[in-house]
Amino acid sequence: MFEFIQYDFMQRAFIAAILVSVACGAVGTYVVIKKIVSMSGAISHAAFGGVGLGYLLGVNPVVAAIPFSIVAALSMGAVQEKVKISEDTAIGILWSVGMALGIIFVNLKSGYAPDLFSYLFGSILTVSNTDLYIMLVLDLIILIVVFLFRREFLGVSFDEEFSKVVGLPSTLINMLLLALIALSVVVLIKVVGIILLIALLAIPAAICKQYTYDIRKLMISSTIIGAILTSLGLILAFIFNLSSGATIILVLGAALFISYFIQE
Amino acid sequence: MSLNALEMKDVSFSYNHQQVLEDINFTIEEKDFVAIIGPNGGGKSTLLKIVLGLLTPDKGEVKVFGREPKKALDLVGYLPQHTHFDLDFPIDVFETVLMGRYHGMFKNYTSEDREIALQALKDVDMERYKDRQISRLSGGQIQRVLIARALAREPKLLLMDEPMASIDPEMQNSFYRLISHLKDRMTLVLVSHDVGTVSMHVDKIACLNQKLYYHGPAEEAGEGLEEIYHCSIEHISHGIPHRVLRKH
Known part of the structure; x- marks a missing residue:
């Protein structure tokens, strides 16, 4: 029954599942408690522009998505600070403009884009060693930044006004958090794809938040729950020959649903 | 000569082309206990935000202990x-109060910071709740925690935004008792739209509705209040607060 573990691609897939869970635990926690899920959704969709740019320039689309999604995330932050436009509107615009850019970039590159779908809907079974290294490095960066700025992230998430009053550079910290979300998006792209990844980022923390009020425990438990559920989705997708990204998301959704019942 | 806690000279502020504050001039001396009273939308919170350096006035000068607001934080x-x-945020009482001790990036909270935070919790009589998650506190308890967070900064000027609005009348008395203990340690400024209970607890009142109408001893505030609320002071001031006063 567990013969699938012998396959190289399955081993890589399980490692990928663990690596995404680290990003979900650390950054997903802030996304949930700061209530910036839809903004993170916008950043993830904007990352498709980076994927398209990668195609156009002939570089690894995941690598190209790193600077692109960071720029998208920071411009989102800048718009909020400077321009009189509602956050809600800015989210909607970034969401589709990023995707539109990606499509145009792919258009400009003549020829067929064979694995475009895997970036949109994920394909954990085709994760390469290079992808794993990229994910690992990004995870390490995320963990270091979260550790160094844990006080600041907690401050701006809890009470931004008070943070400013005690001299915390809230604009800078908000920007840094958005950049971290952009990096997490890149970690998650290959596993569940741009369109589905916001659920993977948010659900583990949303589940665990019902059971703990300690942010450290929340991050650790979200990482563990994320790894278990993503692996479960992966196994189910393999056994029933279903699309892996969609299966993982549905497993997460079902787990959230069940956790609410248990909590009741 | 000691510095004034707060000085405002010709301060004006507008938001979206609407004048919120107009030519505000006033001074708060050290260890004063001042209530800034006015109707909702009268610019009270804006005034506090200017003092906190969160907003910059269009014109005029603000000095907090002789410094720019941002340098006096x-x-x-x-x-x-x-x-x-x-x-419903994942944070407990002690961590919330500790935030008042924040002093910059890459700077850990020291054991001294923890002691000061704990002392601030003792000051508001909330020490035994220090490990409790904030959603499991009552409104009055949360307010005490937030006062402790402000006290953890060891401030010389404490600004309070509508401290009465979120607590029930029973808690208001204990709030004033708590605040009265702080009077000899720092300058206290609170803003409120509720003339009623405030006036007999504070030393001075400032009446604000876009302009500053009155600033002086609390007992003599009648005319200023009349002007800003556009109705007879008999209705808003004499009835309620004096009765409360007698109850004491």
Whole structure:
């Protein structure tokens, strides 16, 4: 029954599942408690522009998505600070403009884009060693930044006004958090794809938040729950020959649903 | 000569082309206990935000202990209206208070910071709740925690935004008792739209509705209040507060 573990691609897939869970635990926690899920959704969709740019320039689309999604995330932050436009509107615009850019970039590159779908809907079974290294490095960066700025992230998430009053550079910290979300998006792209990844980022923390009020425990438990559920989705997708990204998301959704019942 | 806690000279502020504050001039001396009273939308919170350096006035000069507001943040404690943040946030009482000790990036909270935070919790009689998650506190308890967070900064000026709005009348008395203990340690400024209970607790009142109409001893505030509320002071001031006063 567990013969699938012998396959190289399955081993890589399980490692990928663990690596995404680290990003979900650390950054997903802030996304949930700061209530910036839809903004993170916008950043993830904007990352498709980076994927398209990668195609156009002939570089690894995941690598190209790193600077692109960071720029998208920071411009989102800048718009909020400077321009009189509602956050809600800015989210909607970034969401589709990023995707539109990606499509145009792919258009400009003549020829067929064979694995475009895997970036949109994920394909954990085709994760390469290079992808794993990229994910690992990004995870390490995320963990270091979260550790160094844990006080600041907690401050701006809890009470931004008070943070400013005690001299915390809230604009800078908000920007840094958005950049971290952009990096997490890149970690998650290959596993569940741009369109589905916001659920993977948010659900583990949303589940665990019902059971703990300690942010450290929340991050650790979200990482563990994320790894278990993503692996479960992966196994189910393999056994029933279903699309892996969609299966993982549905497993997460079902787990959230069940956790609410248990909590009741 | 000691510095004034707060000085405002010709301060004006507008938001979206609408004048919110107009030519505000006033001074708060050290260890004063001042209530800034006015109707909702009269610019009270804006005034506090200017003192906190969160907003910059269009014109005029603001000095907090002789410094620019942004350079005086370490001398100022702030009690916001507690309704503006998510109570279901994963943070306990002690961590919330510790935030008042923040002093810059890459700087860990020291054991001294922890002691000061704990002392601030003792000051508001909330020490035994220090490990409790904030959503499991009552409104009055949350306010005490937020006062402790402000006190943890060891401020010389404590600004309070509508401290009465979020607590029930029973708690208001204990709030004033608590605040009266702080009077000899720092300058206290609170803003309120509720003339009623405030006036007999504070030393001075400032009446604000875009302009500053009155600033002086609390007992003589009648005319200023009349002007800003556009109705007879008999209705708003004499009835309620004096009765409360007698009850004491």
